Amino acid sequence: MKKVLLAAPILCLMLLLMAARPFAEVELIKKRVLSERVEILIPKGFEIMSEQQMDFNYAKAQSRPSVIYTNNKEASISFAYTDNTADQDMIEMYEATFYKTYTKQFKEAKWFNHGVKEVNGRKVGYLELMKPDVNREVYTLVFFSDVEGKLLMCTFTCADRQKPEWENVAKQIMASFKANG
Template sequence: MFYQDLVILRKGFYISPPPTPLRNFTQTPSPMKSTLLLCFLGLFLMAARPASEIELVKKHVLSERVEILIPKGFEVMSEQQMDFNYAKAQSRPSVIFTNNNLVSLAFNYSDNESDQDMVDMYAATFAKTYHKQYKDATWFGDGVKNINNHKVGYLEFMKPEMGHQVYTLVFFTDVQGKLMICTFNCADRQKTEWEPVAKQIMLSVKANSEAGK
């Protein structure tokens, strides 16, 4: 998969105003001092903000069949890069969005037939298969959610891969009679930052019943 520890450091500073002189305690601060104090306070508050604010933008993928939120700045992986990454795989995703391979969001529009009645079946089958395949994984949950009046199955876990732990959120649903599977991956050290984003992405998925036909 495509991951790498990404460390974002945001440094802030606070400079205390000079001590008040012992004399003339009732002295009114000058406008210049008041302005400086406000600037220092602003810098302090900025430093206290979250380390990362990830913006999501609405996209249409898989020939307009799916509407979903994707992190701003993510680009579609080139065919050459996909060929390299999946050289030994039996199959590969239909399209992958990534931020320079640090975090990936892959879509697979499969040939497997599916409808709303089959989502529960796929959820049970995938859970059994993944639990068996990734015996050393740490599981956070699996099941079926109702998202935008549509059944969406999901699997959430942390699995070992190439000497690292990888956070993975898989979600799937039927799109125009076929099964669509989306897989979000990031390194374990990025989980705190990206897990809420991955779930926002899942909760935004909408299938278009007409586009792409």
Template sequence: MAERIDEKILDFINEVEKREAKKDICKGPVKIGERYYEFEEKDFFDEKLKIWIPNDFEEMSEEARKFKYPSENRPEIIKCNENGSIAITLNITDNLLDEAHVEEFKNLSKVIVKRMNPANVFFEDGVLEINNKNIGYFDYKSSAIDDFLYNFMFFLEFEGKALMGTFSCIHNECKEWRDVVFQIIRNIKENNKSKMS
């Protein structure tokens, strides 16, 4: 009996240590998989939106963009690692959106993604309230030419329109990245202050 209790206490301590090992992306290097990533807060859309991304992510090349996002309405911003296997995208859509309809927009987007490829496997969806903003999200597994991909899509109101973001990586790396993606989402900031000229 005492041994079983000791085992449970050890399991609990191990779990706490594992959780503490997951570092804060805003406070220094974070180990993801086999390497450390340094995150920094970057400005987008004329410094009106701030998002923490790995500091070595670069703008995806035009050639890679056309291959990875064959549709002409590909995302405006695509930041990726050196081989393009991990990417973060941001795009302001033409869809009007207000805070009250973020969940509805997220649900509709999920339906569209399902219809485009019924083989996608969906995991979780929800709406987070971050800095008085609603951010809708869902994640899913899709198949690529030679592997499976993990995709995390998020949506928020930005200047009256729907801003859509995605994170994608090879599916077998998603366990390492998922918590980090939630940290990225939780640290999104909108800079509403209009600049004085």
């Protein structure tokens, strides 16, 4: 009887400790993307989205990313290498313009942060927000910089309920951004 009485509090304590522990660490691996132009950390297990899936997901979009890494739609990071001219002196201007555009387009969005920071010796603009999407909210971290005279846009997204698990990972990805050349 004493063993049973002792087992219940121990079981409760174990359940509490398991519930309180942080999400499992996401392992990040170094990848070179966009024809070796960029080096960046990507979560292990993320795969490049197929052309067919990209065509389906972006059928109604004006433009689509150059490449998307995803883990079966739970979270994704996309890279759009644009035709827009860009250099280090233009990053603040792009950040101000994007912030203005996003605040108009997503009036209900909850903003966490935006600005320009130095990452590996380069100016990187960023927008961090929770925005509405089809039937849900989406945590979004957009970051961008110039690569070989053009603007590169990177966007990390996941469902709102997954923000606690992915927010720090998204910021680690942004902090690993390195343009080659």
